[in-house]
Amino acid sequence: MNKKTTLKYVGMMIIGGIFGALLSLGLINGKEKLTDEIFPLISTALMDNSFYIMLFVTLTLLIPTIFHFVKGKSLMKVTIDLDDDALDIVEKKAQKHSNKAMAFNSILLVLNFMMYGMSFDSEGLPFIAKTILFLIVLISCSILELKTIKLIQKYDSRLKGDPGSLKFQKDLLESCDEAEKLKIYETGFKAYQFTKDGALIMVVVTIILKVTGISGSFPVFISSTLFLMIVASFNYYAIKAEQ
Secondary structure, three states, X not given: OOHHHHHHHHHHHHHHHHHHHHHHHHHHXXXXXXXXXXXXXXXXXXXXXXXXXXXXXXXXXXXXXXXXHHHHHHHHHHHHHOOHHHHHHHHXXXXXXXXXXXXXXXXXXXXXXXXXXXXXXXXXXXXHHHHHHHHHHHHHHHHHHHHHHHHHHHHOOOOOOOOOOOOHHHHHHHHOOHXXXXXXXXXXXXXXXXXXXXXXXXXXXHHHHXXXXXXXXXXXXXXXXXXXXXXXXXXXXXXXXXX
């Protein structure tokens, strides 16, 4: 590491320390307003409107998921009668739509769990309605993901693996060619860098909230555990790959 890089990291640490200190002071001074007014107001608003929020998010993400799935499927059907040049163009478009369908579907699945868990209340009709909506979204996302994978495999017989098997990810990766594997590795590394930085920010924020007395130790434990899992899993597979 050269001198310039070292100074850059030191500068970033100093700026981060100053920002953390200022944020902590601000939270300490505004602790009562946050805990007595702002947080209860937000919590009440979310609980009172949780079903409508879930419904809005579901429709906002489910509609583009279905659109891109249908669009990708229709494009893949026409690839049968195309020449090689046109085939490459249409396949890329179809793959792009399939990837977008998977992305919207995965985001919806995660938000579905998050919204249901955060707004969980076992009393009254809203709970029943939210539970039914949660199950519908869960089943729909699972079916759409399965259908998207099967659709891709149908028009690309090289790709192996049963989506219902625990070895699916491994079988699918092994059936890809070298260019596809390189793309997957590059995407995975970028995702690792992003999630590692995000997890570190979560750790710092939860520690600040703990220090200022706004939250307890459990959020720090959860965020630190997540950070540890991300870093440890990456290094484990990096070491395993060298063997």
